[in-house]
Amino acid sequence: MLSSEDLAVFPVDQWISQGVEWLGVHLRPIFLAIRWPVENLLALSDTLIHAIPFPLMVLLMFLVAYRAASLGVALFSAVALVVIAALGVWDEAMTTLSLITTAIVICMLVGIPVGVWCARSERVWRVMRPILDIMQTTPTFVYLVPVVMLFGVGTVSGEVAVVISACPPLIRFTYLGIRMVETELVEAGHAFGADHRQLLWEIQLPLAIPTILGGLNQTVLTAMVMSVVVAMIGAEGLGLVVLQGLGRMDVGRAAVGGIAIVLLAMMLDRITQKLAQPSVRKRKSLFKRLLNTRPANT
């Protein structure tokens, strides 16, 4: 009788291990080159965010949320930050915040141009699509191992993992946003003699912005989730609090980490979600709005 074990002759696991090992040895300069900007950006944002005193940070987030979203979101953000501080995980939360902001910056720098490229070339999109599928469907734990093998352990390689998982939504939404621009508008651009650059900057990108911001919201949330998971490869932050709590069977500690994560996630989600709603983008300047107590009539 043929058993399933008899068929298990494909040593795929070995091939992949060897492949990753080979990559790690032979393409080391490339991975170092990727690591360098990530490391520096992360260091910069970490220093900046930790340098801001607690009350100033609360005020800053309040103003950002008020400017980008609404008074309600602004109040929620302030309260959330105060609660996080009260839970005693302020420093960890700020580390997570810097991890996420860095990831967002890198995702925007990489994701939007790649999305634009995909939208403009059917061939690029055909190559990119399965890669995005793999990036998004692969369980996050699975690629922690190759990331560790290629980039080492610690916060920086954690950041790389965060970027890998958070970037696909932004690429997809950018692609979608540009593709969804009405054909008549693109034709109008052609008919009036727009070149490729003008078509992109005058028509496609401005009209795709609401969709791209929707993608940004997805990116923020994915980064948030991933920033917790990467605690397992040594990244610091709130994820580490949860992981330590779990490791010591300390339910309280794990829950504190969890609550702080949820609050931070909700705050970031509300702010970026409002960004994506076009009606809110045409607001007067913050200064004018603060002077004018009546609600903006648009």
Place this chain on the structure above:
Amino acid sequence: MSERLKIENLYKVFSSSPERAMQLLTAGASKDRILAETATVVGLNNVSLSIPSGAIYMIMGLSGSGKSTLARCINRLNEPTAGKILLDGEDLVTLDENQLREVRRTRISMVFQHFALLPNKTVIENTEFGLKLRGVSAVQRRQRAEEVLAIVGLAKWADHHPHELSGGMRQRVGLARALATDADVLIMDEAFSALDPLIRTEMQDELLRLQRTLKKTILFITHDFQEALKLGTRIAIMADGQVVREGTPQEIVMDPGSDYVAAFTREVDRSRLFDARSIMQTAGTLLVQGNTRVVGNDSASAFVLNTLGEAVGVLDSASLLAVGGGADALQRLSTQFVSVPANAKLVEVARLLKPGLPVAVVDCDGLFLGTLSSAHILDCIASVAAQRPNAAEVAQHA
């Protein structure tokens, strides 16, 4: 009028490898057969047109007739498969990307069916869009945009966004944007089709008003035959990618040439289309008496003209006989007749008619041109038309 745009043997086959379909087409295969054999759609099949400068040239056809394809081939939003498009003698089909862009920026502009305004830009920013693409300085293009917006009557709306405007106003912005680049050729692709009937009429009048001063060469695509009659200097009617009839509105209504075209012309209000000149009967000199001339045709009355050629009176058949016998025409004439200007539409002529009185058609200087009888006017309005399509023409257009 000189010729601005000339289209010669233009073909468009929607396919990445159109060779086979082109072979069949030039061999005379039908659109349906090519679709069946090669699975390619024929958009244009050997279209040749000559568009005079300063004309509103209407391309009329039902959906799928290839009218939009033709318009889009002219600024090459659709690439023609074969043929020539000559703009002032320069073949647009052979232009490279840069030259084409230059033509689109300066020579040909376009108005779209659904306006195609950029929602994130204000009315004035939309208006100056073409100039911005061309690299005109911010101050200059703003100035020009303000001028054009004033022409279309939207100066007050400059800083609003398109979504705050009604459909008719949005299309005015579309028109202003097209006019701002000062292109001599304007392609209007179903420009008024998305508007309410009342607004559409208003926009048609507006276009006619603007055209009197602008004198652009306008290529206007429409599926509405009434619109084609109202706006068109000339009309080309398309079906299955071919031009089936081409001519002035009067020519086409008078002589549709085929059943297909006749289906459109049947419902036309002829009384508003034809003027007195187009259906009047000319009169030949019957006799000359000193300085007066008596002219007439087979209608009952003869007109007496003075030396200048103005009609001074009419002679009924009895008087005419008497005058023929030697009586003085000036003594026997009656001044009971009606003069109508040659450019008066039949509906206006009908208002001027008085029962039983003969009608003289006069030009703007009052000179006698011909006669009209009420029976003849009624005939024309009821399309029992004097001129029936002759057999040769029917065969040619069938």
